Structures are given as C-alpha cells and as structure tokens.
Amino acid sequence: GAVxxxxxxRVICKSGTSVKIECRSLDFQATTMxxxxxxxxxxxxxMATSNEGSKATYEQGVEKDKFLINHASxxxxxxxxTSAHPEDSSFYICSARVTASGPQHFGDGTRLSxx
Amino acid sequence: xxxxxxxxxxxxxxxxxxxxxxxxxSDSASNYFPWYKQELGKRPQLIIDIRSNVGEKKDQRxxxxxxxxxxxxxxxxxxxQPEDSxxxxxxxxxxxxxxxxxxIFGPGTxxxxxx
Numbered sequence: 001g002a003v004x005x006x007x008x009x010r011v012i013c014k015s016g017t018s019v020k021i022e023c024r025s026l027d028f029q030a031t032t033m034x035x036x037x038x039x040x041x042x043x044x045x046x047m048a049t050s051n052e053g054s055k056a057t058y059e060q061g062v063e064k065d066k067f068l069i070n071h072a073s074x075x076x077x078x079x080x081x082t083s084a085h086p087e088d089s090s091f092y093i094c095s096a097r098v099t100a101s102g103p104q105h106f107g108d109g110t111r112l113s114x115x
Numbered sequence: 116x117x118x119x120x121x122x123x124x125x126x127x128x129x130x131x132x133x134x135x136x137x138x139x140x141s142d143s144a145s146n147y148f149p150w151y152k153q154e155l156g157k158r159p160q161l162i163i164d165i166r167s168n169v170g171e172k173k174d175q176r177x178x179x180x181x182x183x184x185x186x187x188x189x190x191x192x193x194x195x196q197p198e199d200s201x202x203x204x205x206x207x208x209x210x211x212x213x214x215x216x217x218x219i220f221g222p223g224t225x226x227x228x229x230x
Contacts, residue, residue, distance in 0.1 A: 034218070043222045044159065046217055046220075049217055093159075101147070103164055104149070104161075105161070107158060109157075
C-alpha cells in the first residue's frame with residue numbers, strides 16, 4: 001500500500017517550454033502533498049505544500065508564478081514549471097501521507113533537463 | 116523554521132562493521148523524526164522513524180536514538196552489508212496543524228560499505 005506515482009520520469013526540453021509533472025496517490029487519498037527539488041549530490045529541498053481545494057503554500061524563495069501547483073482532487077497534484085530555463089534543471093519529487101501523522105511516501109521523481 | 120544538520124557527509128565502513136550517522140535539529144517543538152535511504156536516481160525510502168515520546172527504536176539491524184533535551188538523534192546500522200551503500204537523510208517534522216507541519220531534511224550522508 002501507500003503508493004505514490006509520479007509522471008513523467010524524465011523530461012528533456014528546450015528553454016522557454018512549460019513542463020507539467022503529475023503526482024498521484026494510487027491507493028489512498030491525500031489532502032496534502034509535498035513538492036521537493038533535489039540538485040545533484042544535495043538534499044531534498046521543500047518547494048511547496050499542495051493542499052487539495054486550496055492554494056499551495058510555498059517555501060521562502062520559491063516563485064509561485066514560476067512553479068504552479070494545482071491540487072484539484074484527493075489523488076492528484078500537479079507541478080508546472082513555467083517557461084523553464086537551464087537553471088530549473090533538477091530532480092523534482094513529490095510525496096504524500098496516508099494519515100496526517102504518518103510518514104511521507106515519495107514518488108519516483110522527475111528528472112528535468114532544460115537545454 | 117526548522118533546521119536539520121547531519122554528520123558525517125560521507126562515511127566508509129568495512130562490511131560487517133557498524134555505521135553511525137548523527138543529526139541535530141533546531142526546533143524544540145519537532146516531534147517526529149524519520150530516516151530515509153536514497154539510492155542513486157531513485158526515490159527516498161523510509162527505513163525507520165521515531166516520535167518524540169520514545170528514546171530508542173530498533174528494527175533488525177537498524178536503530179535510532181533520540182535525545183530531546185540535546186535535540187540530537189542518531190541512526191545506527193549494525194553488521195553493514197554492501198547493499199546498505201546509499202545516501203541516508205535524517206529529517207524532522209514540527210507538530211501537526213502548525214504552519215511548520217512539514218518534513219525538513221538534513222543534508223545527507225553518503226555511506227559506502229566496502230566488501
């Protein structure tokens with residue numbers, strides 16, 4: 001149980017393209033999902049908390065107009081990197097909790113490469 | 116907000132020896148401390164967690180200790196095996212329902228187990 005599915009696993013695109021990443025909880029409902037970014041050999045940095053039916057909460061320094069988050073259902077959150085540039089290249093990974101007090105379960109991540 | 120530090124950043128041990136990774140956290144209100152193992156290019160996987168009302172928890176070769184007073188917690192892996200080689204992240208979470216209800220990760224420890 002507690003499977004989080006993330007798509008796509010790999011994206012390579014040109015600078016200026018907008019890229020959408022999906023995060024789904026397959027066997028549970030998640031009112032809250034989390035989006036992280038991980039640069040090579042670095043830790044997971046929380047970008048934002050995605051709340052079903054309301055606006056996402058962004059961490060300090062994360063541009064909300066750059067990283068659009070939509071959590072329209074209890075099993076799906078999407079992250080759209082708008083007008084992506086090479087510096088946005090990174091490993092983006094989502095997570096969700098089955099219960100509020102339980103551990104986070106991670107998706108497989110999306111490796112984004114902007115040329 | 117919460118800040119998590121982790122040492123050492125790299126650790127090499129001989130197969131069969133023990134490995135210890137130490138973390139400190141800054142927010143005394145944090146009450147949940149998970150540990151994740153991440154293999155190269157893959158998702159972080161929860162290996163053990165501990166809550167603030169417990170001082171120690173063990174699961175086969177893995178144990179975690181927590182010192183709330185000192186705001187320290189540690190991961191102990193005994194009888195290490197080559198497949199234990201990975202990056203390990205400690206993390207801390209503040210109480211549910213607060214604006215800080217999110218998991219903050221330490222910088223990670225790259226563990227190498229030498230056969």
